[in-house]
Structure formats: structure tokens, C-alpha cells
Amino acid sequence: MTAIDGAQSPPSSPAPQGRSLWSDARARLMQNRAAVASLIFLAFLALAFTLGRAITPHAYDQVFPDYVKVQPSLKPYPLADQIGPALDRIVARMRVQAVDRKIEGDVVRMTFESPRPIDERLLAYFERSDLFHPARVVERQEEGRRLVVEAPIERRLFLFGTDSNGRDLLSRILLAGGISLLIGILASLVALIIGVAWGAIAGYFGGRVDMVMMRIVDILYSLPFIFFVILLVVFFGRNFVLMFIAVGAIEWLDMARIVRGQTLSIKRQEYVQAAEALGVDSSGILRRHIIPNTLGPVVVFLTLLVPKVILLESFLSFLGLGVQEPMSSLGVLISDGAKNIQGASYMLIAPATIFIAMLFALNFVGDGLRDALDPKDR
Amino acid sequence: MTGEPVLEISGLKVVFSTPDGPVDAVRGVDVSVRRGETVAIVGESGSGKSQMMMASIGLLASNGRSSGSVRLEGREILGLSSRELDRVRGRRVTMIFQEPMTSLDPLFRIGDQLAEPLMVHGGLSRGAAKARALELLRLVGIPEPERRIQSYPHELSGGQRQRVMIAMAISNNPAVLVADEPTTALDVTVQAQILALLADLQKRLGMAIVFITHDLGIVRRFADRVYVMRRGEVVEQGETARILAAPQHDYTKMLLEAEPTGTKAPPPADAPVVVSARDVHVTFKMPAGMFKPPHLVRAVDGVSVELKRGQTLGVVGESGSGKSTLGRAILKLTPAAGAIRFEDRNLAPLDRAAMRPLRKSMQLVFQDPFGSLSPRMTVGDIITEGLLVHEPQIDRAAREARAAQALTEVGLDPASRNRYPHEFSGGQRQRIAIARAMILEPAFVVLDEPTSALDRSVQREIVNLLRGMQERRGLTYLFISHDLAVVRAMADEIIVMKDGLAVESGPTRQIYEEPRQDYTRNLIAAAFLSRRAEAA
Numbered sequence: 047m048t049a050i051d052g053a054q055s056p057p058s059s060p061a062p063q064g065r066s067l068w069s070d071a072r073a074r075l076m077q078n079r080a081a082v083a084s085l086i087f088l089a090f091l092a093l094a095f096t097l098g099r100a101i102t103p104h105a106y107d108q109v110f111p112d113y114v115k116v117q118p119s120l121k122p123y124p125l126a127d128q129i130g131p132a133l134d135r136i137v138a139r140m141r142v143q144a145v146d147r148k149i150e151g152d153v154v155r156m157t158f159e160s161p162r163p164i165d166e167r168l169l170a171y172f173e174r175s176d177l178f179h180p181a182r183v184v185e186r187q188e189e190g191r192r193l194v195v196e197a198p199i200e201r202r203l204f205l206f207g208t209d210s211n212g213r214d215l216l217s218r219i220l221l222a223g224g225i226s227l228l229i230g231i232l233a234s235l236v237a238l239i240i241g242v243a244w245g246a247i248a249g250y251f252g253g254r255v256d257m258v259m260m261r262i263v264d265i266l267y268s269l270p271f272i273f274f275v276i277l278l279v280v281f282f283g284r285n286f287v288l289m290f291i292a293v294g295a296i297e298w299l300d301m302a303r304i305v306r307g308q309t310l311s312i313k314r315q316e317y318v319q320a321a322e323a324l325g326v327d328s329s330g331i332l333r334r335h336i337i338p339n340t341l342g343p344v345v346v347f348l349t350l351l352v353p354k355v356i357l358l359e360s361f362l363s364f365l366g367l368g369v370q371e372p373m374s375s376l377g378v379l380i381s382d383g384a385k386n387i388q389g390a391s392y393m394l395i396a397p398a399t400i401f402i403a404m405l406f407a408l409n410f411v412g413d414g415l416r417d418a419l420d421p422k423d424r
Numbered sequence: 425m426t427g428e429p430v431l432e433i434s435g436l437k438v439v440f441s442t443p444d445g446p447v448d449a450v451r452g453v454d455v456s457v458r459r460g461e462t463v464a465i466v467g468e469s470g471s472g473k474s475q476m477m478m479a480s481i482g483l484l485a486s487n488g489r490s491s492g493s494v495r496l497e498g499r500e501i502l503g504l505s506s507r508e509l510d511r512v513r514g515r516r517v518t519m520i521f522q523e524p525m526t527s528l529d530p531l532f533r534i535g536d537q538l539a540e541p542l543m544v545h546g547g548l549s550r551g552a553a554k555a556r557a558l559e560l561l562r563l564v565g566i567p568e569p570e571r572r573i574q575s576y577p578h579e580l581s582g583g584q585r586q587r588v589m590i591a592m593a594i595s596n597n598p599a600v601l602v603a604d605e606p607t608t609a610l611d612v613t614v615q616a617q618i619l620a621l622l623a624d625l626q627k628r629l630g631m632a633i634v635f636i637t638h639d640l641g642i643v644r645r646f647a648d649r650v651y652v653m654r655r656g657e658v659v660e661q662g663e664t665a666r667i668l669a670a671p672q673h674d675y676t677k678m679l680l681e682a683e684p685t686g687t688k689a690p691p692p693a694d695a696p697v698v699v700s701a702r703d704v705h706v707t708f709k710m711p712a713g714m715f716k717p718p719h720l721v722r723a724v725d726g727v728s729v730e731l732k733r734g735q736t737l738g739v740v741g742e743s744g745s746g747k748s749t750l751g752r753a754i755l756k757l758t759p760a761a762g763a764i765r766f767e768d769r770n771l772a773p774l775d776r777a778a779m780r781p782l783r784k785s786m787q788l789v790f791q792d793p794f795g796s797l798s799p800r801m802t803v804g805d806i807i808t809e810g811l812l813v814h815e816p817q818i819d820r821a822a823r824e825a826r827a828a829q830a831l832t833e834v835g836l837d838p839a840s841r842n843r844y845p846h847e848f849s850g851g852q853r854q855r856i857a858i859a860r861a862m863i864l865e866p867a868f869v870v871l872d873e874p875t876s877a878l879d880r881s882v883q884r885e886i887v888n889l890l891r892g893m894q895e896r897r898g899l900t901y902l903f904i905s906h907d908l909a910v911v912r913a914m915a916d917e918i919i920v921m922k923d924g925l926a927v928e929s930g931p932t933r934q935i936y937e938e939p940r941q942d943y944t945r946n947l948i949a950a951a952f953l954s955r956r957a958e959a960a
Contacts, residue, residue, distance in 0.1 A: 063842050067799055316796035317806075320860065323757060324810040325783030334809065338800040 071342075074418040081414025084407035091404060095224035103203065104214035106221040107372035112176040113204065114212040115390045122201035124177045129154065129199065132177045140168045142193075154178070154197045163190030172197045176212075206396045210386055215379075219397050222374040223404065229289050229375065230356040230408075234348055236294030237355075241301025242344060246336050248302070249309025250328065260306065263299050271296055275367055284370050289362070293355050304347055308340040315339075342419040349412035353405040360401070376401045429495075430599045430632050431457040431480070431517070436492035436502075438472065438479045438656075449475040451656040452492070455634075457600060462626065462633045464647035464664070466640060466679065468879040469850070472656040473636050477602050481517055482509045497599060515545050518593040520586070522605040527589055528577040534561075534588050535573035538595065545596050560591040565621055583614035587621065594625060601626075604636045611742040612906060612950035619646055638879060640679060644668055652676045679880065684887040684913035687932070688894075691734035691916065698900045699754060699786075699868050700730045704762035706746070706753050706924075723749040724760070725924035729902070731868070736894065736901040738915030738932065740908060740947060746924040747904045751870040754902065755786050766868065784814040787861035791873035793853035797845040803856055804841030807831070810864045830859040834889060851882035855889070862893060870902045875910050887913050908948055912936060920944050 075081055099106065112132060113123060124132065129149060133156070137144045142164055146157040158164055172181035172195075181197035206215035248259035275292045282288055312318060313336065321331050360377025362368040369375040376397050383394030438450035450472040457463045467473045479490035482504065494502040501512055513519075521527050529537060538560060539553035548556060554573075561569035564587040577585060586606060593601055603622065607615040623646060626633055635647055643650055643664060650667045652660040652675065660673040671677045706724040724746045731737050739747040753760035756771055756779050764771040766786060771779070790796035797806055807830055808823040818826075828838035834855040845853055854874060861869055871890065875883040887910060893899060903914045911918060911932070918935045920928040920943065928941045939945045 065847060066802075066844050067846070316790045316792055317798040319757065320788065320790060320796050320857070321798075321809060323755060323783060323786075323788040324860070324864070325780040325813045326809060327777075327780070327813070330809075330813070334801065334805075335798050339798065341800075 071415075071418040075414050078414040078417060080410045081418075084410035084414070087403070087407045088411065091223065091400075091407075092227065095220055095227060098220045099217060099224075102214065102217045102220065104217050106213065106217040106374070108213060108217075110176040110202070110208060110212040110214075112212070113202070113208045115210055115386065115393070116204055116208050117390075118205060118207040118215070118392050118396070120205065122203045124199065124201075129177065132175060136171045136175060139171050140164075142168070149199075152199045152201065154199060155184070156195050156197070158193045158195065160191055164193050166193075169195065169197075176200070176202070207390070207392050209379075209382060209393055210390070215393065215396055218374050218379060219376075219400055222376045222379050222397065223400055225286075225369060225373060226356045226359060226376040226401075227352075227404070229293070229359045230352040233290045233293040233297065233355045233359075234351045236290055237297035237301050237351060238344065238348055239298075240294070241298035242305050242337060242340070244298065245302035245305025245307075246309050246332050246340065249306035250313055250332055250336055252310075252313075256306070260303075263302055266296075267299055272365075275362060279367055284367070286369060286373065289359055289368060292362075293358055297351060297355060297358075301344070301347060301351070304343060305340050308343060309336050312336050312339050346412060346416040346419060349408060349415055353408040353412075356401075356405065356408075376404075428459060429456045430459050430497050431455075431634070432493075432495040433476070433480055434493045434495075436476060436479060436490060436494065438475050438484065438488055438490045440485070440488045442487065449488070449656055450479065450490075453653070453656070453658050455651055455658070457632045457634055459599070460626070460630045460632055461648045462623075462635060462646060464635045464637060464643040464650045465653060466637060466643055466650055467653035468638055468679075468881065470655075471653040473653045474604050476653070477519070477604065477634060477636060481513055481519065481602065482506065483519075514541055514598075515596045516598055517600040517602065518596070518598045519602040519604065520589045520593050520606050522608050528585060530577050533574055533576055534580070538573075538588070538592055541592065542595055556595070557591075560595055561588070563594075563625070564588070564591045565617075566591075581614075582610050583618060586610060586614075586618055590618075590621065590625070594629060594631070597629060598631055600632045600634060602634045602636070605638070606635075607642070608637075608639075612908075613742065613946045615642075616950045622646075640668070640880075652679070684875075684884045684910050686891075686913055688736060688891060688914060688916060691732050695732040695734055698731050698733050698735075698767060699902075700728075700763075700765045701754050702728045702763045704728070704750060704753050704760055704764065706749050706758055706760045722924045724753055726762075727919070727921070727924075727926045729754070729919065731900045731902065733867075733900055734894065734898045735917070736903050736915045738911040738918040739902065739904045739921060740906060740911055740918060741921035742906060742947075744923075745921040747921045748872050749924075750921070751788070751872050751902055751904050755788055755870055757788070780813070784810070784864045785867045787864060787866040787869045789854075789857050789861050789869060789871045789874045791876050793850050793857055793877060794845075796857050797853055799845055802842050802844060803827075803831070803848075806845070806856065807841070807860045807863055810860065814864060826863060827859075830863040831856075833862065833893075834859045835885075849882075850878050851885065854878060854882075854886055858886075858889065858893075862897075865897070866899070868900045868902070870904070872904045873906070874903075876905065876907060883910060890914065906947075908936075920947070 116123060133144070133147060133154065140158070142158040142160045144156055145159050148155045166183060169181040169183070172178045177200060179198040179200050181195045183193060184196050185194035187194070204214055204216070206219060209215055209218065244259060248256045274296070278288055278292050318331060318335050321335055356376070359368055359375060360380065363375050363377030364381040369378055379397035380394060380401065383397060386393045433453060433455040436450055436453045437448070440447045440449055453476055455463070455465070465473045465476070475484070475488070478484055479488065480494045480502070482501070484490060490502060492502065493500060496512060496517055501509065504512070528534065535554065535557050538557035539550070542548045542553040542556050543550065558569055558573055561573060566572050566584060566587055572580070580588065607618050610618065619642060622633065635642070637643060647664045650661065650664050651658050652667070652673065654675045660667060660671065660676050667676060668680065671680055704724050704727050705722070708721045708723055710719050710721060727750055729737055739750060741747045749758060752758040754764055756764070756774065762772070766782060769782070804824060804827045807827045811818060811823050811826060824841070827841050831838045831841060836852060836855055836859070845856065848856065874890070875886050878886060890901070891914065894901060901914070903911060905911050915932050918929065918932050919926045920935065920941065922943050928935065928939065928944050935944065936948060939948060
């Protein structure tokens with residue numbers, strides 16, 4: 047820098063931002079209605095899975111023995127025809143005689159009679175029932191042998207019904223969906239990180255390194271997946287984290303092959319050779335040139351991998367190798383639903399609908415991304 | 425050349441709808457082609473010359489819309505359904521393209537590819553089509569047509585493939601042949617043969633040729649009339665001789681003067697030697713197949729060069745002659761045998777890591793301004809990447825300042841450093857690539873066909889830029905090119921390479937005026953088609 051030193055002027059003026067390929071792709075994605083609608087739907091689902099559980103009135107593991115397998119309903123339980131039998135059960139347990147019972151709005155008014163004085167503690171049976179709030183004695187007559195009792199009816203909403211253990215299916219679906227999505231995303235990220243690093247290194251260095259690394263991939267490919275998972279379960283016990291590892295450990299193989307293929311063509315590009323001519327070391331070339339340029343197909347593969355992993359996890363859970371009670375995943379719920387398909391088909395329909403809608407949306411987003419990132423479009 | 429017009433284009437407009445709004449590629453063009461004449465359509469890239477002809481025969485990309493009128497032999501063909509167009513295309517009007525590698529289907533023998541349109545359009549039987557295919561191959565001068573008819577496209581050279589394309593195009597005796605830069609992808613000597621073939625076929629078959637090109641040398645020798653296009657409009661038209669002798673429009677004048685001119689002042693005789701390479705050998709080992717033994721390809725076979733400070737050595741030759749490999753071998757980017765010295769250091773024993781500090785002083789500029797810039801990095805990051813390696817102590821603000829300064833030096837707006845390569849034209853991209861090499865203040869730069877992918881007028885600017893930088897900084901260039909017009913404007917000395925060997929070398933003047941080898945003479949003759957025609 048001899049002749050031009052004098053002309054040097056630091057650029058204080060802010061340089062305008064350019065349009066990167068990513069922002070172009072984003073613009074194209076935003077024009078794809080199916081993809082945008084799917085993105086909004088997925089965002090809504092994610093919100094429901096995280097915040098929704100706080101809003102639903104029942105915890106996912108709360109059991110309502112009186113509401114086993116009740117149908118989905120917009121009207122709060124108990125229904126009118128459930129109150130009578132429930133009261134009959136309570137009266138039978140209390141071993142008293144009910145001489146009078148009136149249902150006035152949300153309150154049941156009953157009169158009990160017994161040959162001996164009635165222990166008020168017996169009223170705990172009301173509290174134990176899922177249908178009533180604790181009962182209150184209105185009037186004691188005949189030295190305690192006649193009792194007038196008021197018990198407010200506890201109204202509960204089961205929009206999606208309850209499962210075979212009497213747990214609110216809506217809460218369980220929200221939990222299960224969240225877990226499925228989380229496993230899908232986390233296992234895909236595990237696959238992404240291992241696969242991209244592995245594939246880029248193998249492809250860039252080539253030769254013997256490539257051969258050894260890809261043979262390892264081939265060996266892992268030849269492991270039967272289910273066998274592998276059963277082995278892991280046997281050694282480490284059933285575990286939530288195990289799912290990520292099992293699924294991620296299998297799915298990164300595809301990713302590594304894709305990235306390696308991309309890398310092989312990218313490393314012939316002149317900008318990589320230019321970087322070599324500049325003296326950039328291998329890690330710099332991998333980080334700045336190879337990996338960013340492989341990311342287009344990788345992102346597409348990733349969005350298609352998430353539903354695939356969710357399916358895999360559901361399959362494992364369906365087999366009983368996955369998530370354990372009281373936690374749940376969509377696969378577990380669908381498995382439960384399948385067992386109760388007669389009589390309680392809603393137990394299958396509700397989680398399966400959410401599951402299918404989620405997979406549809408993820409696939410639409412993946413397709414939209416593929417179109418948006420397709421370099422042939424340029 | 426009299427005769428009724430066979431192709432009349434009037435008021436043709438082409439609009440492409442893009443995410444950034446509609447783009448007018450062609451803005452109302454009138455072209456008429458008479459029977460049996462050759463019309464050249466000349467313009468730089470982006471002038472709409474190809475799109476105009478593509479629109480005329482209904483081959484626009486799906487986001488393009490055309491309007492106006494195109495009459496082929498008196499019949500309106502614009503807006504015909506693709507079914508009706510198929511009856512016209514391939515029969516009355518055919519097209520050959522720039523890239524003969526991708527225009528042929530790699531899975532079919534060329535005999536079958538030739539015979540198929542004859543059976544579909546010409547209604548010939550299989551045997552008759554085969555016989556005609558053979559006759560066509562003979563007509564376009566393919567050697568040993570009986571053997572070649574059984575070949576697959578990859579077994580043919582680029583020139584032969586282009587001949588096959590021409591054979592396909594003329595197989596149904598079209599009235600109009602549209603040739604879209606048919607020789608641009610070919611070596612200069614092959615170019616001349618293809619042009620001669622086209623001229624000969626036209627004489628024999630009496631078809632009209634519409635020749636789309638950016639090369640005025642071809643126009644001069646080949647065309648009866650010329651249309652000069654710029655930004656989707658015809659700016660000038662007329663007889664070739666008149667246009668070339670007395671251009672009216674400034675743009676035409678600029679195109680005519682766009683050939684790089686001037687020569688370089690030689691370096692002082694006592695200048696120190698910067699780079700010397702003695703007896704460089706590069707051999708690629710082709711791995712053994714299941715049934716064939718490994719064999720060696722000698723890409724560079726015992727070439728020696730010596731460059732003084734401030735000198736430019738031109739390396740010329742056809743594609744495959746090993747000239748790019750020589751450049752890379754000297755930079756130690758390709759494993760090579762031979763004694764290579766840079767300043768006072770012997771490069772031969774150095775490995776990749778040991779070479780790294782030296783990379784600052786030895787730089788490389790590539791041919792393809794589209795492939796040599798990473799599409800996902802900003803221009804500023806691309807230019808300053810070398811600084812990250814060689815001057816890691818300077819901070820981001822200082823790097824930005826250096827980037828802005830480097831951009832200014834190559835004639836670009838420093839404010840463009842946050843933009844991405846795809847937002848620039850080919851010439852601007854090449855300037856960015858030059859800035860990337862020059863920011864490290866190298867002593868020696870290998871320029872690997874830096875102007876070959878560019879329009880003539882841009883070439884000239886790049887040549888001037890490179891010469892200016894050389895003068896200011898006392899740079900040493902190894903200039904690799906197949907384009908002898910550019911080499912003459914750049915180089916002090918020249919080596920001519922063929923099949924990995926240096927067949928001739930000497931001062932530029934001497935090579936151009938008294939070439940000793942036939943090969944050199946052919947290269948020169950082909951590159952200066954225009955001059956020779958003028959002299960004749």
C-alpha cells in the first residue's frame with residue numbers, strides 16, 4: 047500500500063445491507079400460502095403445548111375415577127343422568143338411607159336417615175367423589191340420626207373426554223404433543239450437528255479420512271434400528287433422554303451422507319479454491335465456506351426429519367419402548383386409543399388428528415423451504 | 425441478397441415477472457430475415473438478444489410473456505399453442521445453442537438422436553432415417569461417420585458435439601436456423617471450423633441464419649446484415665460492411681473499439697526475479713478400473729518459467745493444454761514435481777501449513793466470476809477473508825476500512841461491501857475477486873482467464889485495471905488465457921502450451937509476428953479473424 051495510502055479514508059458512512067440468499071429465500075417462502083399457513087398452525091400448536099397446559103383445569107396426571115372414558119363434550123360434567131348413580135354409590139358406601147334428594151341448580155340437597163347417629167365424617171365420601179365439592183350439614187335432627195346435607199356439584203369440563211384411567215385427554219394431548227415435538231426437534235438437532243460435522247469433514251478431507259468415516263456410517267446403517275433401541279433400553283432403562291440419543295444416533299447417518307455429497311461438489315467450487323489460495327486453514331474453509339453453502343438442502347432435510355423422528359418416537363412408544371407413564375407422547379396416546387377403539391374411539395381420533403395435522407404442517411413447511419431454497423429458481 | 429422475408433419480427437416485447445417486479449427484457453424490436461441471408465444480432469450480455477429469439481419461437485421461461493408479431497414464411501407463429509408450434513419448430517425453424525455438452529441427451533447414441541426427429545417430423549422409416557442420419561453426419565464433416573453414429577455424446581469432443589447439433593438442426597431443411605452463440609464455448613481453432621461449416625451449409629442448403637453473438641469478429645466475417653441490440657432495443661441496423669466501417673450509434677462504436685488495445689511497457693532489464701519454476705511436471709494418476717490398468721495423464725510436462733518483478737508472462741493454449749494446471753502448480757495448489765522458487769525461497773519442500781504465510785504474497789484470480797465468490801458471504805467478508813488469516817491482529821473496523829479502500833481501488837462503490845455477490849454483474853464480480861487478491865498486497869498474481877467470461881467492453885476495463893495496478897505496485901503477473909487479443913494487451917512474454925508441453929515461447933511481439941509453430945499460427949489466425957478479413 048504505497049500509492050494509495052494518502053487516499054485512505056475510513057468508511058464512516060453506513061453501508062446499506064444487501065439482500066442475502068437467505069432473505070431471498072424467506073421472501074419466496076412467505077409467498078407460499080400452504081407453508082405460511084402451516085407455520086402459523088405450528089406456532090399455534092407450539093404455544094398450545096407450552097402455555098395451554100397452564101390454562102387447562104386438570105393436570106395431565108390427575109386421575110378421576112368417576113370419569114373413566116367419558117365422551118368429549120362441550121357441556122361440563124357431571125351430566126344430569128350421572129348424578130343419580132353417583133349419589134347412589136355414595137349413599138351405599140355411607141351405609142345410610144337417603145329419604146329425600148333434590149337437585150337444585152348446582153347443589154344437591156339430601157336427607158339421610160340411620161338407626162344410629164350418623165358420623166359426619168362419612169360425608170368425606172362426597173369429597174372423594176369427583177362429582178361433588180365437600181358436603182355441608184345443614185341440619186341435624188333426631189339426635190344425629192337424621193341429617194340434612196347440601197353438596198355443591200363440581201362441574202368439570204372434559205372437552206376431549208378422558209382416557210381409560212380417567213385422566214383429562216386434552217391435558218394429556220397437550221403434554222404428549224409437546225413431548226413429541228420436543229423429541230422431534232431435539233433429536234433432529236442432534237442429527238443435524240453430528241451429521242453436518244461428520245459429513246463436511248469426511249467430504250472436505252476426502253481420501254482415507256473420508257473412507258474410514260463413511261465406512262463407520264455404513265456399519266451403523268447396517269444395525270437394525272429396533273434391535274439397537276432394545277439394547278439401549280436394556281442397558282440404560284427406559285428414559286426420556288435415551289429417545290434423543292437413540293433416534294439422533296440413527297438419523298444423523300442420512301444427514302452425514304447428504305452433507306458429504308454436497309461438500310464434495312462445493313469443494314470443487316472456485317470460491318473454496320480461492321480460500322485455499324488465500325491461505326485459509328481447513329477449519330476456516332469448513333466454517334465459512336462449506337457448511338454455510340450446504341445448509342440449503344440441510345434445512346430442507348431437517349424440516350422433513352422432524353416429522354420423521356416424531357413418527358419414529360411414536361412407533362417406539364407404540365411398541366412400549368418409548369416415553370413412560372405418567373408422561374406421554376402422541377404415540378403412547380394413539381396406542382392407548384387403538385386399544386379402546388371400540389366404545390371410546392375418540393381416544394384414538396383426538397390424538398391422531400393432532401398428530402396428522404402436525405405432520406402435514408411440518409411437511410408443508412419442508413416442501414415450502416425446499417422450493418424457496420432451490421438454487422435452480424435463481 | 426434479395427428475396428422475400430422468411431422471418432419477420434415486429435414490435436416484439438418480452439416481459440419477465442420477477443419477485444422484484446416486471447423486467448422488460450425486449451422492448452419492441454423489429455427484425456426481418458430474408459431467405460438465404462445471414463443476420464447477426466449483436467449485443468452484450470443482458471441486451472435481450474437471446475430472449476428475443478427464444479420468444480419468437482416460443483421457448484421463453486415460464487415467467488416470461490411476449491407480445492407483438494412474429495411471422496414465419498408469412499404465418500403468424502407468436503401465441504400458437506405448443507402443439508402447433510411443434511409442427512413449426514424443428515422443421516421450418518431450428519435452433520442451436522451455446523453449450524453442446526448439455527444439448528445432447530447423454531443416454532442415447534447420436535445416431536438415434538439424429539434419427540428420431542426425422543421419423544417424427546419427416547415421417548421416414550427407421551432404415552431411411554438411419555441412412556439420412558449418416559448422410560447428415562457426413563455433411564457436417566464428422567470424421568468416420570459410420571463409427572461415430574454409434575457413439576454416445578460423451579465420446580465426442582466439444583466441436584464434434586456442436587457439429588452433431590448442427591446436423592440435427594438442418595435435418596429437416598429448415599428455412600431459418602437460429603444459432604445462439606454456437607461457438608462461444610469452443611476453442612478458438614474449433615470456432616473457426618464451425619463457422620466455416622455453417623457458412624458452407626448455408627450456401628448449399630440456402631437457409632437463412634440468425635446468428636446471435638457478442639463477438640464482432642464473427643459478425644465481420646460471417647453476416648450480411650447486423651442488428652445491434654442494447655437493453656432490449658435495436659439501436660442500429662444495416663449492412664455489415666457499412667455498420668462496421670461507419671457506425672452511427674455510440675454503442676456500436678464502443679463495441680467496435682472494445683477490443684483491448686495497447687501493450688504493456690516491459691519491466692527494467694535489471695529487475696529481480698520473483699518467481700522461477702524449472703522443469704515443472706504435474707501428473708494425474710487415473711485410478712485403475714476393474715478391467716483397465718491405471719494410467720498417468722501428464723497435465724504439465726517439463727515446463728520452465730521465470731518471472732521478473734513487474735513482468736507479465738502470458739500462457740496461451742487451447743483448453744486441456746495444461747495452462748491452468750501450470751498456474752496452480754506454481755502456487756503449490758496442485759502437487760507438482762520440479763524446482764519452484766519464490767523470491768529467495770524454495771517452495772518444493774513446503775507443505776500446506778508451511779506455505780500458508782507465503783500465500784499472502786502469491787495470489788490467484790479465477791476465470792468464473794460467478795463461481796469464485798461464495799454466495800452466502802457479503803462482499804466485505806469475501807474481500808477481507810485473507811486479512812483474517814494473515815493479519816489477525818487488526819479488528820473489525822480496520823478490516824472494514826481496508827475493504828472499502830480495496831473496493832475503491834478496483835472501481836466499486838465502497839458502500840456495496842454489505843451486499844452479496846449475486847447482486848453484482850459479471851464485471852463487478854471480477855473486480856471483487858481482484859480486490860480480494862490485491863488486499864493482501866501480493867507480489868505475484870496468477871490470473872487464470874480473468875476476462876474470458878466477460879463482455880468485450882468489460883474485458884477492456886478489467887485489462888486496464890490490472891495493468892494500472894501492476895504499474896502502481898510493481899506486480900508480477902502470470903496471465904493465463906486462450907484469448908490472444910487480451911494476452912497481447914497484457915503480456916511481455918508468452919509461452920504457448922499444447923498437451924502439457926511448452927511448444928513455443930518468446931517476447932509477445934515475436935510470437936505474434938513470427939510464430940514458428942503451426943499451432944501458434946492457428947491460434948493467432950483464429951483469434952484475429954476480424955483483422956484478417958479486413959486485410960483481405
